[in-house]
Amino acid sequence: HRAHQVGRLLHRGRQPEKIDDRDAEAIAEAATRPTMRFVELKTAEQLDIQSLHRVRSRLVGARTTLTNQLRAILLERGTTIAQGRRKLEQAVEALLADPDFMAGRIRRLLAEMREEWLDLDRRIEALDREFVELARNDAAARRLTSIPGIGVLNATALVAAVGDGSSFARARDLGAWLGLVPRQHTTGGKPRLLGISKRGNKYLRTLLIHGARAALPSLARSQTLLGAWLRSLLVRRHRNTVVVALANKLARIAWVILRREAPFEADRATATG
Structure with a gap:
């Protein structure tokens, strides 16, 4: 009953x-099933960190929308600016400093949009400083930041999402939960691997892929088992595929670090765990 x-x-x-x-x-x-898996309840600290990440993600999205609109307004008036947020920032500053560039309401609008952009930058930077402080004071997050490609954002997001990793029996389970493993389609007894499943935590998956892309060049040059694995993959697979494979590897390494409560050791990291 x-x-x-x-x-x-x-x-x-x-x-x-x-x-x-x-x-x-x-x-x-x-x-009542003995094999039923339950979601672990998050602590108040984990919920707080997740809220900070969600607010930062919203602010970053708002800044991206703002800069795209700013670029479009200038493009409609014949001003083309190279790709890149820094180049756009420098170009807008130079245009607003030129008294002969545009006049009237649109010039004031551009100035207002630039002020809004600066305000978003300040708010995002304030949150980034808060994440640095959180990672400095949390032992698990500090250990995670020892992994190449895992920065403060990735470490705090991982701790907030999975805690000590006890919800997952194996490292590969975390990678599957994040959607970093191939989808399998089987017909006629013939399995076929497709692209990654993209299930689970999209925000955390995106952070891990960005971190893997940044860490790939240095890791591929390293004389370690992980470096040799990456070099062999780069010969056989597209670079983007290797980036996703490395992101999955980073997630699996993170699980080991969380469960064993030990820092990352490059010489012991292999292609299997």
């Missing part, structure tokens, strides 16, 4: 006007 009540409470979070007793019974039955 108690399990049935729990099932009804779990189901109630969906659509109260469409509660189905059989669905509730199925949930309660599943909860």
Whole structure:
């Protein structure tokens, strides 16, 4: 009876006007299965860090939208600027400093957009400093930052999302949860691997891929087992495929670091774990 009540409470979070007793019974039955896996509850600190990351992600998105719109306004008026946020920033500063460039309402609009851009930069930088402080004071995050390609953002996001990694039985489970493993399509008994599944935490997956792309050149040159593995992959696979494979590797290494509570050792990192 108690399990049935729990099932009804779990189901109630969906659509109260469409509660189905059989669905509730199925949930309660599943909860009694010995192999059922449950999501670990996050601590207040993990929830706080996740909230900070979500706010930063929103601000970065707003800044990207703003700079794209700013570039489009200038392009419509015949001013083409090279790609890159820094180049756009320098060009806008130079244009606004030129008294002969544009006049009237559009010039004021560009100045207002530039001020909004600067405000977003300040807010993002303030959050970045906060993440640095969080990583400095958290032992798990400090250990994660010893991994090449895992910076302060990646480390704090990992700690907030997976804690000590105890929710995953193996390192490969974390990579699969992040959607960094190939999708498998099997027909006629013949398995075929497709692109990555892109399931799980999109924000964390994106951070890991960016970190892997930044770390790939130096890691591929290193005289380690990991470096040899990357060099062999680069010969056989497209560079973007190697970046994703390295991101999966970084996630698996991160799981080992979290579970064993030990810093990263390059000489011990291999292609399998």
